[in-house]
Amino acid sequence: MKTFITFSLVVILLILNPGLSWGITPEEILSKHQQALGGKETLLKIKTTCSKGKVKTSGLEGEFTFYSEFPDKSRQDIDFKIIQINSGTDGKIYWQKDQNGKIRELEKVEKSFAWTENYFSSYLHFFPEEYKRELTYLGEEKDSLGQYYILEIKPEGGEPRKLFINKETYLLDRYQQKIDITTATTYLSDYREIDGIKIPFHSLTTTGKPQYDADVFLTEVKFNLEVTPSLFQIPEEKVKDYTFSTPDGKTTIPFELANNHIYIEVLVNGNHSAYFLLDTGAGASCINLDFAKGIGLESTGKFEAKGVGGSEDAGFLELQTFQLGDITMSQQKVVSLNLSPMNIYEGREMDGIIGYDLLSRFVFEIDYQKSRLTFYDPQFFNYKGKGEALEIELYGNTPHLKATVDGKHEGMFTLDTGSRKSLDLHAPFVKENGFLKKYPDAIEAFGGAGIGGQTKSLQTRIRSIQIGTFLIKEPLCGLSLAEEGAFISEKTQGNIGGGILKRFNVTFDYENKKVFLEKNDLFEQKDELDKSGLMVMWEDGKFLVNQIYKGTPAEKARIEAGEEIISINDEPASKYTLNQLRDLFTGKDGTIIKLQLKKIDKLREVSFKLKSLI
Numbered sequence: 001m002k003t004f005i006t007f008s009l010v011v012i013l014l015i016l017n018p019g020l021s022w023g024i025t026p027e028e029i030l031s032k033h034q035q036a037l038g039g040k041e042t043l044l045k046i047k048t049t050c051s052k053g054k055v056k057t058s059g060l061e062g063e064f065t066f067y068s069e070f071p072d073k074s075r076q077d078i079d080f081k082i083i084q085i086n087s088g089t090d091g092k093i094y095w096q097k098d099q100n101g102k103i104r105e106l107e108k109v110e111k112s113f114a115w116t117e118n119y120f121s122s123y124l125h126f127f128p129e130e131y132k133r134e135l136t137y138l139g140e141e142k143d144s145l146g147q148y149y150i151l152e153i154k155p156e157g158g159e160p161r162k163l164f165i166n167k168e169t170y171l172l173d174r175y176q177q178k179i180d181i182t183t184a185t186t187y188l189s190d191y192r193e194i195d196g197i198k199i200p201f202h203s204l205t206t207t208g209k210p211q212y213d214a215d216v217f218l219t220e221v222k223f224n225l226e227v228t229p230s231l232f233q234i235p236e237e238k239v240k241d242y243t244f245s246t247p248d249g250k251t252t253i254p255f256e257l258a259n260n261h262i263y264i265e266v267l268v269n270g271n272h273s274a275y276f277l278l279d280t281g282a283g284a285s286c287i288n289l290d291f292a293k294g295i296g297l298e299s300t301g302k303f304e305a306k307g308v309g310g311s312e313d314a315g316f317l318e319l320q321t322f323q324l325g326d327i328t329m330s331q332q333k334v335v336s337l338n339l340s341p342m343n344i345y346e347g348r349e350m351d352g353i354i355g356y357d358l359l360s361r362f363v364f365e366i367d368y369q370k371s372r373l374t375f376y377d378p379q380f381f382n383y384k385g386k387g388e389a390l391e392i393e394l395y396g397n398t399p400h401l402k403a404t405v406d407g408k409h410e411g412m413f414t415l416d417t418g419s420r421k422s423l424d425l426h427a428p429f430v431k432e433n434g435f436l437k438k439y440p441d442a443i444e445a446f447g448g449a450g451i452g453g454q455t456k457s458l459q460t461r462i463r464s465i466q467i468g469t470f471l472i473k474e475p476l477c478g479l480s481l482a483e484e485g486a487f488i489s490e491k492t493q494g495n496i497g498g499g500i501l502k503r504f505n506v507t508f509d510y511e512n513k514k515v516f517l518e519k520n521d522l523f524e525q526k527d528e529l530d531k532s533g534l535m536v537m538w539e540d541g542k543f544l545v546n547q548i549y550k551g552t553p554a555e556k557a558r559i560e561a562g563e564e565i566i567s568i569n570d571e572p573a574s575k576y577t578l579n580q581l582r583d584l585f586t587g588k589d590g591t592i593i594k595l596q597l598k599k600i601d602k603l604r605e606v607s608f609k610l611k612s613l614i
Contacts, residue, residue: 026137029149029165034126036170038197043123046070046197050222057214059315060300064216071122071131073232082300082316083333088232089114095234098397099284099316099333100357103237104510107393109491113179116158125153132156146173171198180491181484182207194221242329242361249377251326257371258579259346260420260498264354264373267323269295274351278366278373279418280508281495282355283397285332288339291351292317299336322358327375329358347538347578353418356397360510366417368502369520378511387505387518390468399508399515400492404466409433411493415508415515419497422527423465424457424478429493435462435479442479443613445549446535456481459529461614465500470517472500476527476614499527528586531610532593534559538578545597553593553608560599567596585610 034040051066055078062080067088075088086097094106094114106114118124124131138150147167154160162176174187184207188200201218244251255278256263262278268287272295289299299315315336322329334357339350363376383389392399393412400412411429425435436442442460457478464473476499480487487495503523507516533552537544543565548554565573568584576584584593591610596603 026135026151029151029170030126030135032170033165033172036198037123038193040126042196043126045195046123046223048224048227050220050225050227051218052220053216053218055214055216058212067227067231068118068121069227069232071124072118074118074121075232082318086235087114088234089118090229090232090234093234097235098357100241100331101237102357102360103235104360104394105234107395109180109393109395112158116155116161116177119155119158120153120161124155134160138162140167148173172200181486181488195223197223241331242327244377245326245328249380250374251324252372252374253325255371255373257368257502258348258577259582260502261346262366262373262417262498263348264324266352266354267321268352269297269320270323275349276352276354277350277418278359279353279355279416280359281398281414281416281418282353284335285353285355285358286314286335286337286339287317287319287352288350289336290338290340292336297336324354324358324375327362329361332358344537344539347581356394356510359508360397363507363509363511365505365507366501367505367520369505369522378509381509383507383509383516385505385507385516385518387507387516388468388470389514389516392508392510392513392515394510394513395492399510401467401515403494403496405433405494406438406463407466409493412491413494413496414492415501415506416495416497417501419495420499421478421495421497422475422499423462423497424480424487424495426487426489426492426494427480427482428488428490430479430481439479441614443549443551445529445533445613446547455485455487456483457487459614461527465496467496467500468517470504470519470523472503474526475500476529529612529614530582530585531587531589531612532585532608533613534585536565536578536581541574543573543576543578543581549613552613553611557606557608559595559597559606563597563599565595566598566603569594 034043037043047070049066049068053064055062055064060080060082062078064076064078066074066076068074072091073089076086078085083099085099088095094111095103096106097103119131125133133156134154136152138152141148141150141164148164149167151163151165152160153163159177163172164174165171166173171191172188174185176183176185184205186203186205188203190202191198191200199218199221203216205214205216253264263275264278266274266276268274274291292299297317299317316333317336319332319334320330322332334352339352342350363378363381365374367373390401392401392415394400399415401415402410403413404410405425430436436458439460439462442458445459457480459476459478461474462477464471465475482488503520503525505518505520509515531553533549533554534545535547535549537546545559545561545563545565547561548559567573568576568581587610589610589612592607593610594605594607596605
């Protein structure tokens, strides 16, 4: 389940770019903008900046402090009471601290976004000789608030930003920034002069969903205060919020593999047993709102949680204790989210998700064959297996590695234990490389579901995917047709799910940015897609036909959406789990399936033979 948990908090960033309009050149627009802010000489006098203010977003209110030192050092601290967010850079290392105190260095993609923020907040766009950029004039625009020159600046090593410069004042009224799958617009107002420089004391950032808007109000801005260099450096991690009850710093836990998903029994707040999904594709750990309310926990805030199908409202709450086998974690701040809609796809209740913030504290090994999971305290871990070590990169708090599709299409792919599928290719990657033309026989079938609902894709069997030295032949693959959600990302190219990962013993070492893959007995096992053509859901203890796909045995048997499956091969449907039913529908070609179906009060029987659809 590829999930990104994000909320944008923009402090103050100003920008510009040149073009050609009504006899004025882009550089002249930029020069006038610079003069409107206070002029080049005044801007060059700024060596350090300290800003303080208040922020309201997603039902949360907090205070922030922002420090910067020309040209490339910065730090931001935001305190929402229930959570604190810290990030910064010393000009070389970009870092962030999550809501539970875990610190990590940002890597390639996230570093690009962070550098872009620094570039504009330090006015580096005014000095292209030293700090290179691409400058594009995009035309003019008029609305009820004013008339604008529209420019785009892309810093070298950064991301493009669209600027709307007021034609009358030459101040920046708003700017737009695409952050992978999201485009945020920031409106700037209440300009005040501080030491000869005009600063917007109010900014409002929106993604088009008002409930997630970030409203920022500056209360204080001071220039050229003395700032300790250590303020910008990556902090030492002092928080150790877990203990092992075993002396060797490891614990082994059995798990249930259902639909290629790993379910673990955990204890929440001492005595509440729950089943959580282990999901490396989740950027933060989550707890189901229904379960949380049932044990007396209340959620705070409302921000946007993004997944493969779109997004949902989410909040935060704190768990006093969280126990995984012989590990006890304390005071864990997790995302509260309505996970109950996932039950119909899973055929069981999902009480929560174990994501990055918990997983990153440990090294953990998944033994798919023996259905066991081993967590290690990193200080005691020394890999002694025979697996291949591969480099991973964290983006959105999820692990990615390089892989090659069909021998020539290279990309970065999420390692996602929360996906039951084998492989999904993101929509831009599918389009760029012509996969729909390459695989014209790709069929309509269930493409997967996650936060935000189902995602659109066609299913096929590609030639291969190469991961390190491992060549996996003819895996099932989803060719995404998504128009929203995680699968429209251009920064990553796809998702490697449980259908491929279960072919290995997999060891994740987030701290050292490595994953170890060791082939198991399932490596050569052929992927099989459903051979019935039925999409069956589990609702209120019943198996309900949700969709029937064209040209499949189920369509030819005239099965209808909305029918309930009462019996399967003369056995009550209640004897099956949804996972077992799906396994049955991936059996040998020619296998006869007899179903008793019910719609309203009408019972009928149908039979069909399984047939490979791909």
